[in-house]
Every structure is written in structure tokens, then in C-alpha cells.
Amino acid sequence: xxxxxRRILDMLxxxxxxxxxxxxxxxxxxxxxxxxxxxxxxxxPRYLRVLVDDDSKGENTHVNIRVPLQLIRAGVKFSSIxxxxxxxxxxxxxxxxxMHLDLSELSPESVDAFVEGLGDLTVNxxxxxxxxxxxxx
Amino acid sequence: MIFPPSIARxxxxxxxxxxxxxxxxLLLIWPVLLALGIVLAPLVLIAALATWPRYGRLLxxxxxxxxxxxxxxxxxxxxxxxxxxxVNIYFL
Numbered sequence: 001x002x003x004x005x006r007r008i009l010d011m012l013x014x015x016x017x018x019x020x021x022x023x024x025x026x027x028x029x030x031x032x033x034x035x036x037x038x039x040x041x042x043x044x045p046r047y048l049r050v051l052v053d054d055d056s057k058g059e060n061t062h063v064n065i066r067v068p069l070q071l072i073r074a075g076v077k078f079s080s081i082x083x084x085x086x087x088x089x090x091x092x093x094x095x096x097x098x099m100h101l102d103l104s105e106l107s108p109e110s111v112d113a114f115v116e117g118l119g120d121l122t123v124n125x126x127x128x129x130x131x132x133x134x135x136x137x
Numbered sequence: 138m139i140f141p142p143s144i145a146r147x148x149x150x151x152x153x154x155x156x157x158x159x160x161x162x163l164l165l166i167w168p169v170l171l172a173l174g175i176v177l178a179p180l181v182l183i184a185a186l187a188t189w190p191r192y193g194r195l196l197x198x199x200x201x202x203x204x205x206x207x208x209x210x211x212x213x214x215x216x217x218x219x220x221x222x223x224v225n226i227y228f229l
């Protein structure tokens with residue numbers, strides 16, 4: 001407690017000022033200075049969570065997947081040793097599904113940066129009957 | 138040191154009908170695979186040298202990388218619920 005606030009409370013206790021005056025004075029003095037909060041420790045995310053709620057078929061479909069980010073790293077490292085023509089086949093198959101991903105361009109370093117960036121990512125897709133949520137935890 | 142998952146748990150639930158709850162002790166499989174890997178290592182090495190670099194690289198480094206993928210599966214969870222059917226898979 002600061003000296004000013006103590007003096008005001010003393011004056012109130014001695015009856016020199018009223019409660020209303022004490023309140024005004026305390027407001028004028030301002031709130032005590034809060035000790036600086038320790039900077040929040042940013043923990044590295046470990047999992048990618050994918051939640052899907054789909055009511056479009058009439059029946060409620062709920063999908064909840066938790067993927068360790070380490071698995072994504074390991075998968076990319078594994079894909080980097082695949083022969084070039086196999087990588088091309090996988091890329092073509094993904095392209096047909098509407099996903100543009102060239103496996104030959106993926107490197108473990110780029111994935112580390114990507115995974116690092118995923119920590120702040122939250123994707124929410126809300127449709128009338130479908131909800132998709134992707135985030136790291 | 139990261140170890141591969143020791144247990145895979147699989148639940149198949151049909152509400153009101155059946156409930157299958159499987160605990161698969163994966164930790165019993167890893168020593169067998171390790172022994173198999175050691176036995177096959179010379180053959181894999183020869184095959185890798187014969188097919189280098191196209192498939193040789195994959196044969197030579199594929200084992201350790203695959204082991205890394207298996208280790209990273211610890212913590213993987215898949216839960217799918219469709220109407221009254223539910224399938225849950227956990228790697229612990």
C-alpha cells in the first residue's frame with residue numbers, strides 16, 4: 001500500500017474526512033501499481049487438433065483427430081527420401097483431390113518453420129450444417 | 138529418447154448393440170520387428186547398393202525414418218462418431 005493511500009485511510013479512521021471524500025481521494029491517487037506480470041511462457045504446441053461437426057446428411061457426424069506435430073515432421077522427413085517419381089505420383093494424386101502440394105519442395109527445415117508457425121493458427125469454418133475447427137494445442 | 142507407442146486402443150461402439158474394446162499391446166511387436174530388422178539388414182544393404190540411388194536411398198534410410206514415424210505416433214487420437222456408430226483409436 002502506498003503512503004498516500006495509507007494517509008487517506010488514516011484520515012478516514014480519525015473522522016477527519018467522510019467515506020465519500022475518502023473514495024474521491026483514493027480514486028484521485030489511482031490504483032496501486034501492480035507488479036509487472038511475468039511474461040507468459042509460450043509453450044510449444046505438441047498436437048494439431050481437427051474437429052469436424054457435420055449435420056448435412058441428416059445424421060450428426062463428429063470427427064475429432066489429434067495429430068502429434070512430431071508425426072508431421074517425421075512424415076515429411078520420410079517423404080523426402082522417397083524416389084522422385086514416387087513423389088511426383090503422390091503430388092499428382094493430391095492434385096486430383098484439389099490439394100497442391102509438391103513433396104519435392106518440402107524440406108525438414110521448412111516443416112520446422114511451418115510447425116512453429118502453426119502454434120498461433122486457428123481455423124474456424126462455419127457453414128449452416130458443417131463446422132470445422134483446426135488448431136494447435 | 139522417444140519410444141514408439143506401447144499400446145493401441147481401438148473402440149468400436151454401436152449404441153445399444155455391440156461394444157468392442159481392443160487393447161493391442163504394440164510393445165510386444167517392436168522387439169520382434171527389431172530382431173527381424175537385424176536379420177534382414179545385410180540383405181537390405183545389398184539391395185540398397187544394387188538399386189542406388191533410386192530405391193537404395195529409401196531402403197537404406199527408410200528403416201530409421203519409419204521408426205521415427207512410428208515413434209511420433211504416440212499420442213495420435215482419432216474419434217469418429219456417425220449417428221449411433223462410434224470408432225475411437227488411440228495410440229498410447
